[in-house]
Amino acid sequence: MTYLKTFVYAKCKEYLRKPLWDRFLYLADTRDSIPWCTVGDFNVITDTDEKMGGNPYNMRKSMDFIATIEACGLTDLGFNRPRFTWSNQRGINFRIWKRLDRAMANDQWLQNMPQTTITHLSSVGSDHCPLLMEMNTRVDTHIKYFRFLNCWTDQPSFEEIRIRVGTSS
Template sequence: MGDFNNVVCGEEKMGGNGVRRRRVEEYTSCMNCCNLIDLGFTGPKFAWTNKRDLPSLIQGRLYRVWANLEWKSCFPEAHVKHLARINSNHCPLLLALDNPPIRTGERPFQFQSIWLSHESFPPIVRDAWEGNQQNVRRAINTFTLKAINWNKEEFGNIL
């Protein structure tokens, strides 16, 4: 089971035992005493899961990247991204020290094989084909839009 010693509020954990307020206070007090700031994150909300079905499912943020103000002033564009879980119950974290280059033009659609292993993906395919069986082009366009939006919600748009 995950160690939730660094969860700082109830929204960072779902399922299992509640967040212990005293532990949260001790943890945040230590980080404040050390003058550290949490760099935050983008991507999936929970970086760990026990991979169980409801009602035994537990998920949590679990990981943080801390920095002091001196480090942050050296890397003002630094940001953290929770990447997709692949064959694990943990999300890898990516610490990028600068902003990605600005893309010109629209990014081409790219199917990701990891989608096939996600439980909420089959309805995306089914919904795209419903009512579009006679128009393949419309079905593909509908699927593409639905898959892009779904990917952004589920995986934080890592494409």
């Protein structure tokens, strides 16, 4: 199966991320039938719930990213705990937490690998948590039923078995 995975390290400054969003739009437009998943540090949040501590977040900073996600048909894959993936690692009174790292996929990816999961692992030696991505292709659950063929009923051994089964009940 052919699929596309992109790994991202986005710039910290909002205006420097614009070329990345343009590249995403290009990829979505030219490869719309290929399963696509993108994973990484996007350096932006999509909801005020993805930030804790510090000054209130201005969602205007996220509008280009949110519009790009929607235009590309990407869906956030969610995550298993912990909630935030980045911390400024300052003292407890000045600490800021954000979910800057994520994985997203298009509909084709979700159809082929619906069991894809993301786990935020503990950060060790970094201000970011590593992401563990586990992928499983869709298992075809089509049940193949036994088909009885009448051509075997003419055989003497079949008649003998049928008689034995019929007499034992």
